[in-house]
Every structure is written in structure tokens, then in C-alpha cells.
Amino acid sequence: MAWAGKLLRVNLTDGTCKAEPINMDWAGEYLGQRGLATKYLMEEIDPKVDPLAPENKMIMATGPLTGTNASTAGRYSVITKGELTGAIACSNSGGFFGNEMKNAGWDMIIFEGKSPKPVYLLLLDDEAELVDASDFWGKSCWDTEEGIKAKHGDKFIRVASIGEAGEIGVKYACIVNDMDRAAGRSGVGTVMGSKNLKAVAIRGTCGVRVNDPEAFAKAVAAGKEVLAGNPVTNAGLPTYGTQVLLNVINEVGALPTRNHKEVQFEGAADISGEAMHEPRKSDGKPNLVSNAACFACTIACQRVSTIDRTHYTVKERPEYHKASGGLEYEAAWSLGAATGVNDLDALTFANFLCNEHGIDPITFGATLAAAMEMYEDGVLDEATTGMPLKFGSAEALTTMVEKTCKGEGFGVELGLGSRRLCEKYGRPELSMGVKSQEFPAYDGRGIQGIGLAYATSNRGACHLRGYTIASEVLGIPEKTDPLATEGKAGLVKAFQDATAAFDSAGICIFSSFAWTLEDVAPQIDAGCGGGWTAERLLEVGERIWNMERQFNLAAGFTGKDDNLPQRLLKDAAKTGPAKGKVSGLDEMLPEYYQLRGWDADGVPTSETLERFGL
Amino acid sequence: MQQILQINPDDCTGCYQCVLACSNEHGEAFNPMKSRIQVFRFEDEGRYVPYTCTQCDEAWCQKSCPTNAISLDANGAKVVADALCVGCKVCTIACPFGTINYNADTGKVIKCDLCGGDPACVKACPTKAITFVNANTTGFDKMREWAAKTDAGSQKSA
Numbered sequence: 001m002a003w004a005g006k007l008l009r010v011n012l013t014d015g016t017c018k019a020e021p022i023n024m025d026w027a028g029e030y031l032g033q034r035g036l037a038t039k040y041l042m043e044e045i046d047p048k049v050d051p052l053a054p055e056n057k058m059i060m061a062t063g064p065l066t067g068t069n070a071s072t073a074g075r076y077s078v079i080t081k082g083e084l085t086g087a088i089a090c091s092n093s094g095g096f097f098g099n100e101m102k103n104a105g106w107d108m109i110i111f112e113g114k115s116p117k118p119v120y121l122l123l124l125d126d127e128a129e130l131v132d133a134s135d136f137w138g139k140s141c142w143d144t145e146e147g148i149k150a151k152h153g154d155k156f157i158r159v160a161s162i163g164e165a166g167e168i169g170v171k172y173a174c175i176v177n178d179m180d181r182a183a184g185r186s187g188v189g190t191v192m193g194s195k196n197l198k199a200v201a202i203r204g205t206c207g208v209r210v211n212d213p214e215a216f217a218k219a220v221a222a223g224k225e226v227l228a229g230n231p232v233t234n235a236g237l238p239t240y241g242t243q244v245l246l247n248v249i250n251e252v253g254a255l256p257t258r259n260h261k262e263v264q265f266e267g268a269a270d271i272s273g274e275a276m277h278e279p280r281k282s283d284g285k286p287n288l289v290s291n292a293a294c295f296a297c298t299i300a301c302q303r304v305s306t307i308d309r310t311h312y313t314v315k316e317r318p319e320y321h322k323a324s325g326g327l328e329y330e331a332a333w334s335l336g337a338a339t340g341v342n343d344l345d346a347l348t349f350a351n352f353l354c355n356e357h358g359i360d361p362i363t364f365g366a367t368l369a370a371a372m373e374m375y376e377d378g379v380l381d382e383a384t385t386g387m388p389l390k391f392g393s394a395e396a397l398t399t400m401v402e403k404t405c406k407g408e409g410f411g412v413e414l415g416l417g418s419r420r421l422c423e424k425y426g427r428p429e430l431s432m433g434v435k436s437q438e439f440p441a442y443d444g445r446g447i448q449g450i451g452l453a454y455a456t457s458n459r460g461a462c463h464l465r466g467y468t469i470a471s472e473v474l475g476i477p478e479k480t481d482p483l484a485t486e487g488k489a490g491l492v493k494a495f496q497d498a499t500a501a502f503d504s505a506g507i508c509i510f511s512s513f514a515w516t517l518e519d520v521a522p523q524i525d526a527g528c529g530g531g532w533t534a535e536r537l538l539e540v541g542e543r544i545w546n547m548e549r550q551f552n553l554a555a556g557f558t559g560k561d562d563n564l565p566q567r568l569l570k571d572a573a574k575t576g577p578a579k580g581k582v583s584g585l586d587e588m589l590p591e592y593y594q595l596r597g598w599d600a601d602g603v604p605t606s607e608t609l610e611r612f613g614l
Numbered sequence: 615m616q617q618i619l620q621i622n623p624d625d626c627t628g629c630y631q632c633v634l635a636c637s638n639e640h641g642e643a644f645n646p647m648k649s650r651i652q653v654f655r656f657e658d659e660g661r662y663v664p665y666t667c668t669q670c671d672e673a674w675c676q677k678s679c680p681t682n683a684i685s686l687d688a689n690g691a692k693v694v695a696d697a698l699c700v701g702c703k704v705c706t707i708a709c710p711f712g713t714i715n716y717n718a719d720t721g722k723v724i725k726c727d728l729c730g731g732d733p734a735c736v737k738a739c740p741t742k743a744i745t746f747v748n749a750n751t752t753g754f755d756k757m758r759e760w761a762a763k764t765d766a767g768s769q770k771s772a
Contacts, residue, residue, distance in 0.1 A: 068644050069634035069738070096630075103645060156647070179657060207637070207645030217638075228740065238627075289660035293629030298740035300627035304660035322658035 002064035002210050002527035003027060004107045007040075008128055010121060012195050013054060013113030017121075017128035022107050027064075028530065029613065031537075034090045035504035035544040037061035037079035037108055041088075042547060044110075047554035051083040051187070052169075052194035054114035060101065060160070060200065061109075063506020067102030067208035067295075070220045070523050071227055072508035074099045074295025081555070082186030083194075084171045084363065084417050085436045085460040088551040091174065091188045092464070092503060093160075094294030094302075095181030100158035102506075103204030111195060120148065120161075120199035125206055133198035138164060140356045141176035148201045161199035162189045163358030168407040169193065170415035172363035180325025180355045181294065186437060186459050187417075189358050211529035219522035223515065224298050230514035232474065237301035237510065238291050242329035243273030245441075245469075252473055252482060253576020254446025255333065256439065258340045258391045259369040260432045260565075263443045263573045267342025271332050275344055276303065282310040287344055289323045299510060303327060305348055313349040313398050326351035330463075333441035334365025335401075339372060340391035350401040357405035363417055366438035368400055370418040370430050371410075379425050385410045429566050435460035435557065444568050444585070446578035447472050449480070449488040452588045455562045456492065458548035464509055466495035476513055483577065485584035489591035497541035504544060505537075543612040546596075546604050550614060559602030562589060616690040616749040619726070619733060621664050625743035628655045628662030635738035639729055648717065650726040651735050651744075664744060666735075667692070667713040667726035675725070678708035689731040690749065696722050 009018045022036075030036040037059040049055045058080040065073040076098030082089030101109070104125050111121075118133040135151075136144045145159040159177065166173035166189035173189030174182040183189075210216040227233040236244045249255045250268035257265040269275060276288040285306070293300035306323050307314050314320040327335075327348055335347045354361040368389075374380045375389035382388060386409045389396050403411025413421055418431040418438055432439050437460025444451025449468035457465040468491055472482040480491060498517055502509050505524055517534035525532040552561075568583045593600065597608030604614075633649040642648035651666035673692045676684040683698035684705065694714075701721040705714050714725040728746075736746045 069631060069638065099646075103647070205645065205647040207643035207648065209643045213638075224740065290662075291627060292655075292660065292662065293627035295630055296634060297627075297629050298631060300629060300740075304657075306660075323660040324657070 001529055002068060002208070002524075003032065004102060004105050004208075006106060007108045007110060008106050008123070009110045009112070010128070010130070011113050012111060012115040012119070012130070012197060015115070015130050017130065019126075029540065030544060031064065031501065031504035031524075031540050032107065033061045033063035033066070033075070033077050033504045033506055034079065034092070034500060035540060037077065038088060038090065038544065038547060038551070040108075040110065041079055041081075042551055045081065047081065047551050048556065049081060051081045051086060051191055054195070056081050056191060058111045058188070058191050058195065059108055060111075062098045062102045062107055063504055064528050065523060066506030067099040068210060068216070068220070068527060069296055070507060070527070071224050071296060071298040072294070072511045073506050074297065075506050075508055076101060077503065078175055078183040078188040080188055080191045082188060082459065083190040084185075084187035086555060087186070087435050087460055087557060088458055088548045088555075089186035089188050090459060090503070091183035091185050092509075093175070093177055093181050093183040094297070094508060095178030096295045097158045097160050097177035097181070097202070098506070099208075099295045100202045100204045102208050103206055104202050105204065105206040109200070111197060114194065115196035118196045118198050120197065120201055122152070123200070123202045125204060136161075136198050137167065140164065141358045142179060142356045144199050145179060148199060152201070154203060157201050157203045159199055159201045161358070162192050163356065163405065164407070165357050165359045165405050165415070166190055166193035168415075170359055170404065170407070171417045171420065172360040174358050174360050176355055176358050182355065182358070182360075184360045185362065185462065210527040212526045215526035216523070219526045223519050223523055226519055227298055227511065227514050232476070232513040233299045233510070237299050237513070240273030241291065241301045241303045243276060243303065243327060243332055245329045246272040246332055247274065248473065249442060251576075252446055253573060253578040254443040254482070255337050256432070256441065256443045257337045259338065259366075259373045259430065260439070260443065260567050261373070262575065263446050263578060264576050265337040265340070265342075267340070268337065270342040271327075271336040271344050271347055276305065276327065280308050282308050287348060294508070297508065301510060307348050307352070308345045311345040311349070313346060320349065320352060324352050325355060330441050331361040331365070334362045335397060337441075338365045338369040339397055341394050341397050342392075343394040346394035346398050350397050353401050353405055359405055362440055363438045364401060364404060364414070366432055367414050367416075367418040367421060368397065370422055370432065371414060372396070373430055374422070374425055374427055377427075379427055432565055432567065433461045434564065435561055437461045442469055443573070443578075444564055444583040445573045445581050446576065447482040448485050448584055448588070449482070449491050451564055451568060451583040451585055452488055452492045452592060453495070455564050455585055455589065456496075456592060458545070458552055464499070466492050466499060467509065467512075468492055468495055470495070470513065474513070477516065483581060485587040489588050489595055492588075492592060493595050496545055497538055500541035500544040501537040504540065539612075543614070546608065546612050546614055549604060550609075553603060559593075562602055617731070617746050618669060618690070618749040618752065619666065619728070619736070620745045620747045620752055622743050622745075623661060623663040625741045626653065626662040626664055627741060628653055629740065631738040631740060632664055632735035632744055635734040639734035640724070648724070650724055664735075665713070668711070669726070669728070674708040674710060675705035675714045678704045680704065687727070689728050691728040692725065693727045694723055694725060696720070699723055
């Protein structure tokens, strides 16, 4: 079977590591990764727990396909109660860490308690050991990863670590693996830091096996053929990465600009995927060096870039002259359009620093944007911020990203995230997010369905919980009108349920630009055995969605939290195709609850819970 | 006609599909550590380079083997006969490229055997960075590119 069949339980308080068999009954109902780990979390913690208390647990989990040659099958997720949101957190990452965990023979690792001193987990196949991390505490993710490899004399060790940000409690610290891949959102790195766990270092040599190798080879080959025949996955993503979207979303009139005051950015072309291909004046080379793949991925959307060596940010800092990961669309938007900055090299520098020190660029950029609005409104003055925080200032962006990562000056306050920052200065309405998590790069006025997806996302505002952009903008699987609210409740639900299944399989959600569950099911069925169909996967997805909802309700959230900021509900878009439109959330939400089998307050009915065995 | 693997790093994305196909084809499930082809990711340059045995004509591994376990097969591959290999690892020292390696699980050495003339890595590569081509004409595509450039240059100067 494609599952390894066992999990590692690491008790950081006692310093013990124990192997346990995976509960295969649960695997049959929740598949793996996001679903299965959330089930374990539900069973093992009180959802009311303080996210930073030792009683919170953090699970690193792979899916059954992780580590196989199914396209994109290198994913893992970090599941915990998130520090940024207080909601269920599940942050997914690519690179080569997830497959290494699987190849070492583990489906998941459950971290519990809190270590009395900084440690890292060293996992070499069956041998697990907590190692003193005092040499690495206070170091960046980059230095930690390189340091651990050097210390053990093994370049093949894969490392996931937190940087200084996770140690000092930046609310949106992430966990970075393979230098520039991250379990990025909701503050999962903050939780890891609270446990005094600096890093997880893995080397696997066991091999990943599947139930029916012959059928698996056939199903995987068919899946790859679908990806190779689809224009998004065979051309758009490899050529421009997710950055293919920047100009497109700007045209649609849904590129949130200057803290969502506007929906189109006049500097969009300067920070787009196309701009990354343009030769620059100084050396005639483009910002983009190459596109790269995560483990087993036949799409290869990752951007690998360099900063112009004559740019003010790196002129005196040759350590940033090498190539590294970025910009992807989300970071280009949050560091650029959200703050009004159109300097591609400044954005690339800021993105590198987010990766190096371990913070989520989406929440950082959005928080800086909120601070910039408060600065321009006179709520924040220069005595507080230490420098002018005007929209469009590249200097403000590149200075503040460093201060935030390292916890210096006003960076400490930016490290709170926008909800806490805006509340502190009496302007809570300026925080652009849901459940304390900032919006990603699409505006809910210009694209109505994504507004509902944000409002109802179980981990706070997120595009990756129900990517209706696929339908509303790209026409996948079929085109819907982005400005219409009709039919969007069903669209959002369908995307949310399918996504939960994709995430739980161990594959990348980007495969769903070309794949439906009909393409995924044969791969899981051959890999796992036991009769996996598209219908069953969809049911698993809906079960997971309801379980996550139950976690949040038990944590204290209510239907009132399925909301959007007043700016999206009251202030109409000023330009573009959505000019004059606000989000029609109130037209969509009741129908969504109904389709979900939830009551008018957003609580799953007993029939719904029974249907999914919850 | 002898065919060999031709690797073009310019087209490699570092996805490991070749690596996974190789270990799987050789009965080691999906296990990069047991693959005869490896991909090296030079992250600081954004370069990804697959590397494997080039099937030397006069092969150091073959010459150094004390039990004559390495022989030339019909497809031009140097192949290891497990029945004869005693796991002495002398070939791993003799090979200048590091492309023959010891497998501690079996006590034998492993190297690229061209999969009996139908290499799995070639079929798995999504970008055609690895191709299986006529050994006698591996440079012809590059010559063609340069011929075009040279011709363009000479036309301008004419």
C-alpha cells in the first residue's frame, strides 16, 4: 500500500520518539495528509487550547501518493491550531521534504509538548533522535539548513526549519524546507518555535511501495499525459509560473491594491511574470533564471530568480547575488500591489528575506499595507514607525521586511499581523482578512465566488481552500461569470470538497488545473487498494471539510466569523469590469450553508454529521 | 547501431521523474537513493543536472573487477552480473565519475544498464532533457545549431 503504515510520535517534553501504526480505519475515511492528520489532531487536542501552549500539537503529514512518481506527489502539510488565526491550520509545502519523510518510512510525525531547550529532530530511516540545537538557535532557515547538512556531512538530508521569526513569535512565521518552499500560512512556524523545535532533518532510503505496481504505472502515465496536454500545466505555469496571473487578474479588476482601496494596480506590468523575463539594463539578464520542479512534478512552475546586483538592496550584500526561489504570484501581489510598490528587484529581495528568515509574505505584505494606510491617515506617525511608511515606497518595504523578520523596531508590531496591529491602533476595519488571516491576491468584489470562499475557509482567508478563480477567470472546468453571485455557493462547495481530497492525497493542488478527481482516483486506487473512486474521494473531501468546521466551532468560532471586511461589502470597486460592485456575500452565504447541510448559524445539522460519521 | 543516453541540463527542471523511474524499473520501488541516475540541483545557479554512467568503451569498472562480473551487453551497456559480483567495491573506486555504486541491502554494485535497450529515465522525462540517441552522431544537433548561426553571420557580412 502507498501508506507507509506508521507514524512517529515525538514527545518534546520527555525527549522521546516512538513509532505507532497508522489507524487504517481512519485512513479509509480521511485518506492521509490534511484529512488524516486533522482527524488525529481532533482526537488528541482540545480545540480551545492556546496555540502556543505545550498542549497544542503539531503534525507533519504526507499523503499516500507522496514519494511515488505520480506527478506532483512530493507534498506534505503541517497541521496544528494556528497562532495567527486560532483556527485549524493546515499549511502545505512542496520541495523535497515530504517525499523524504515518506522514503524514511513515515506517513506522519506528531510533535507534542515542549522541549526544555532548543532541539531538532534527526530522522534517518528508523532512527529518530532529538539533537541539541543551540548552535542553530537564532539562525535563519537558510543557515540552519546548510548548517545541519554540514554538521552531519550529508548533502542529501532534507531539512524543514524555522528562522528567527518563528523563535521570537512573529504571528505568521512559516516552516521553510529546501531553502524556498514553505508551509507558509496561519503561523504554523510560530507554533513550532513555541515548542523549542528548530528543525526537522530527514534522510530516507526505505523506498515507497504501491499496492498494484502495474496498474499504478498505467494510472500515473495517464495522469501525466493529461497534464502534458493542458495549456495551463504544459505552457502557462512552466513559462510564467503562478505569475502568469498578475496581468490577467489586474485586467479582470480584482488585483487588490493599496490595502484593497483599489482593485487595479498601475504598476502591475512592472512586477508581472512577463517583466521577470525582460532583460535588465545593468547586465542584460532577466530577473528569472529558470523554472524548477518540486519532487516528481511534471509541471515545474517554480520561479528561480536573481536580484539586479546594482540594486540598492544588494549592492553591498553579495550574499544575495545568488539565485533563489520567487517571485510567485502571491508574493508579487502582497509585497507589490498591496503596498503599491512596483520595483521588481525590491520585491524579489523582500521575498528572499521572507524565505531566509521564515515569514509568510502574504500576511507580511498585507500587514504592511494596513500600516501604510494608517500612516497616510495619520494614525501612525514617524516616531512610531521609525520611517515614512508611504504607499509605493520600496525603501519602506525592504527595511520593514528585515525588521519584522528579526524583531527590530516597528517590525515587532508588524509581526503581529494586520488584525492585531489595526486593533491596537483603533482601526480594526483596516485589517483585510477573515478569521485574522489576511486575504491573498484576489479581490472579492471583482471575483464574487472567491469572496465566499474566503469567508468560509476553515483556515481563515485563503485561495487554496477553494480556488474558484479556476472557473471564474480561467474557465476550468467551465467558465462562470466572475461578477455573478448566482451559482457561486455550489461552485465554492464543489471546489472546497475536491481540494480537501487533493490535499489529502499528497499531490499538488495545481494539478487540478488539468486533473479532476476522475484523474486522481485511479492513481490512489492502484496505489492504496481498497476501491477508491472519484465519488468516494469527494465524500472524503466533504467529510474533512465538516470535521475542520467542527474543530473551529469547538474552538469558539461561529457563523458570524464567516464574514468579510466592510470595505469589500460597502466600498464599491472604483475601476475595471467590477466598477460599482461590492461583494454579494449575503446573497451567497445562506445558500452555501444550505448546500452544506448546516443550519442558519452555520452549524452542521445532526443529519449532516451522521452522514459523514462525525 | 549503438545508442547512448544524451543529457541536456538546459531542459532539466530537477523533478526526479527519471530517478523514480530508474529505481522502480530495477525493482527498488520509488527510492531516489537506489537510482542509477541522479539529479543534482545547483540551487544557487538555478541549474539542475541529471548524471549517470556514460558506458565507457574501455570501462575502468570492468577492467578493475576481479571476478569479471561486469560485461558488455548487446545494447552497448556495461552490466553487472549479480551472481558473480562479490561486493568488493573496487569498481566504485576505479570509476572516475562515481556512477557505479554499492547497494548495502543486496551486497552488490549497481549501475546504469540502459534497461535492456529501452531506458526508463528517457520515457519518464517530461521535458526530453534525457534522450536515447545514436552514439555516433551525438554532436550533430549541436553542429546544426552552429551551422545556422555561422550561416547567419556569413550572410550578414556578405
